Amino acid sequence: MPDNETFTGKLTKLKRPHPRLLLLKGDEQFLVQKIQSDKSLKNIHDAILAEGNRLINQPPVERIQIGRRLLDKSREALRRIFQLSYAYRTTGEKKYLQRAEKEMLAVANFSNWNPSHFLDVAEMTMAVAIGYDWLYDDLSEGSRQKIREAILKKGIEPSYKKEYNWFLTAEHNWNQVCNAGMTFGALAIAEHEPELAERTIERALESIPKSMEPYGPDGAYPEGFGYWEYGTSFNVLFLSALERALGTDFGLAQTPGFLKTAGFEQNIVGPLGIVHNWGDSGDRNGVSPALFWFANKNNDPSLLYMQKKVIQEQPGRDLVKDRTLPALLLWGAGMNLSDIPPPKENFWMGQGPSPVAMMRSSWTDPNAFFVGFKAGSASVNHAHMDAGSFVLDALGERWAMDFGPQNYNSLEERGIKLFGREQDAERWDIFRYNNLVHNTLTIDGQYQRVKGYAKIDAFSSDPRDMAIVSDLSTIYDGQASAVKRGIALRDSRQVIVRDEVKAPDKDITLRWTLLTPAQVLIQDGSTVVLSQKGKTMYLTFNASTPLKIKTWSTEPTHDYDAPNPGTTMVGFEATLRAGSPHSFDATFSADKNTNTSSAGPISGWKVKSTK
Incomplete structure (x- = not known):
């Protein structure tokens, strides 16, 4: 974990306009151009646009809690807002903007985002932060204020209450997901809440290494395949957000074992596309945007060998079920999926x-x-x-x-x-x-x-x-x-x-x-x-x-x-x-x-x- 001196001043130097999360202002044209060069990536892009069209006439997510969880609603909100925002930024079509705005205002009006099960808050905060940041220039000032207030009052502020923030000391996926969600929220509203944003990001930099240490020494993820997809995906979203907004991930990607963990995820999938599903994990392999981040970081396209099969074999209507799917295109743009070699080691x-x-x-x-x-x-x-x-x-x-x-x-x-x-x-x-x-x-x-x-x-x-x-x-x-x-x-x-x-x-x-x-x-x-x-x-x-x-x-x-x-x-x-x-x-x-x-x-x- 970097000392405070490393972080001091980083946030105050945040001059980037909105959008600043993951895909910076002006990067859209380059992204679309790169996607067009690969048939598989273009199919994903088209599938996201088709899903955006399908969502236009769908009612927004409602606050329906199942047992102690609101999590499925938070996940659906993240899926919708991320994909609709992506569709607007890559096409400029107002229908996607208006539908994403409608979704954000709906969840902003929820009584709360269920802080007693804080994963629900984390995913909802990330969802609204992405939409607020990516669509900022074209949202009405009234909408901005309502969404910003929700990020603050229903997202970040509850994370400072002791009854909810036990995730700060956790060594598993809760730490990764919750810190990622709070950091996205903090970066989105940083110019309006600079002190709180700085404190929230500093807190995450102190906390998240606790959940990254268990990847050592070789990258075997302690919670198994399913929770690798969950915890690790949010971890790399966190790292990517820091890199794009602040220019650094503070060395966290170099945590021993972390970059090696892509090998764990790659090798745990058998020849049938069925996973070694020990622990609380399902057995079906699916699309994994996080592996595209690792393939870039490790300069190893073979890490995507099994992903190539998933993307080529699954119809678009199944791929868009992944709530972080746009991140795959951000990290995978420029890759040639048709030319991915098999791994060298068995x-x-x-x-x-x-x-x-x-x-x-x-x-x-x-x-x-x-x-x-x-x-x-x-x-x-x-x-x-x-x-x-x-x-x-x-x-x-x-x-x-x-x-x-x-x-x-x-x-x-x-x-x-x-x-x-x-x-x-x-x-x-x-x-x-x-x-x-x-x-x-x-x-x-x-x-x-x-x-x-x-x-x-x-x-x-x-x-x-x-x-x-x-x-x-x-x-x-x-x-x-x-x-x-x-x-x-x-x-x-x-x-x-x-x-x-x-x-x-x-x-x-x-x-x-x-x-x-x-x-x-x-x-x-x-x-x-x-x-x-x-x-x-x-x-x-x-x-x-x-x-x-x-x-x-x-x-x-x-x-x-x-x-x-x-x-x-x-x-x-x-x-x-x-x-x-x-x-x-x-x-x-x-x-x-x-x-x-x-x-x-x-x-x-x-x-x-x-x-």
């Missing part, structure tokens, strides 16, 4: 609060093998009890899956305390959230230890024999003497999951589970046949310890749990005698004749220690 690994590794046999083959592995801890924000879990894609299908989260309001309206992190928190009784339904181990039916933490202890990035090893012992503290898992992708056609477990001073029952959308046939005492859409995957177990292959229902255990149709859990149970070591190999292969002999002790694998 292996990616990151440590940090939620260590992960992703390995694949190919970037260009839709039938490629892809394995995503998750270590970490259930104590991280939005985490599940999923240390040791993995997903597997091959043959154009997902074979090992993750449920992801349940809709928050569906649980909160039933009185469930969803976000507790204690060992006995209600969160872990939600069907989708504990280790019994993840692709990992369970001992004596117990939950994983919340205070436990596992990193990636060794790895191999050899394309012929990629592998990771993780010591999970603290995750099962008091349940087993030692637990280690290794996962290998060998010869681009076989995945081996090896577990080495030492029982404590009593007998224990080990449960190994695989969550799959495939049909399951237990063929014999060691082989499971998985099939879907005419394709077959063989899962073969090899162990010296007797085991019993079983299936488990995914029907919810509580009436508040979400249904899980079309899924099955399969695996085995084994009794481990007191004090004795045991090893289990599980091999995934599309070839039923594949050699499934023991993978050998993990200590003998050709991997490099991460120590």
Whole structure:
């Protein structure tokens, strides 16, 4: 974080006229010219104009709160105002100006922007700040005053109340989103509220590094894919706004691990466009404007390889659902999406609060093998009890899956305390959230230890024999003497999951589970046949310890749990005698004749220690 001397005077030197946020005055013609040179970017531009036309006759957003959140209304306001303002600035057509003004005045008249759930305020403030700044010259003085007053009274001022501003010390997405929203508001009205604007931006510069530090050392984002899109997107909007308005991001982009995090987001998407969706994350990849910012900063167009597919395959009516879509054009103008090369590396690994590794046999083959592995801890924000879990894609299908989260309001309206992190928190009784339904181990039916933490202890990035090893012992503290898992992708056609477990001073029952959308046939005492859409995957177990292959229902255990149709859990149970070591190999292969002999002790694998 820069010292105060670095910041002093920056805001007082703010001479830029409106607009000053992201797209400066006079930049419109250059932007449109650059967009015209790429068919994919022009299609996005045209889709935004078409959406603006559709919105002309739509009524403005209404203040309808769902549970404790107004967030969906704030997000819709941001989507509408950002896109309508973009449409006006790039075409000069008054209909877009008038419709955006109508939207801003409507939300400015809300009684409040729901400060008790401050994300709602942050996104609404950003929405109105962009519209106010981008349309400033053509808004009536009366409209300017009403919108400016809303930014001040319903946006920034509540952020100085202690009951609302706990986000200032958070290490997760709340910090990023809320500081970004307040900074946009402060920059928009800086000439009218210079002292408050300076104080708000200084506060953000002191606060936001707390949420950027967890990206270190390698860029693995602790909250997973979905919250990467949320927190990181607002973080780069924050940095970009500072750069354009004040001429500097104060060195924040150089925070260790931050620029590397684009590799995390790129590699977490499998060959099917399905994400390794651990924690509270959905599994569908979508358009990501933030990745265009990273591609520019890193001078690495290959970061957009999966984005190219999304943009070329999704219709415009789906792309415009992204509320920050205009930012993609601001950061992507001048790029040639038709000439994006695939990444060079098939292996990616990151440590940090939620260590992960992703390995694949190919970037260009839709039938490629892809394995995503998750270590970490259930104590991280939005985490599940999923240390040791993995997903597997091959043959154009997902074979090992993750449920992801349940809709928050569906649980909160039933009185469930969803976000507790204690060992006995209600969160872990939600069907989708504990280790019994993840692709990992369970001992004596117990939950994983919340205070436990596992990193990636060794790895191999050899394309012929990629592998990771993780010591999970603290995750099962008091349940087993030692637990280690290794996962290998060998010869681009076989995945081996090896577990080495030492029982404590009593007998224990080990449960190994695989969550799959495939049909399951237990063929014999060691082989499971998985099939879907005419394709077959063989899962073969090899162990010296007797085991019993079983299936488990995914029907919810509580009436508040979400249904899980079309899924099955399969695996085995084994009794481990007191004090004795045991090893289990599980091999995934599309070839039923594949050699499934023991993978050998993990200590003998050709991997490099991460120590």
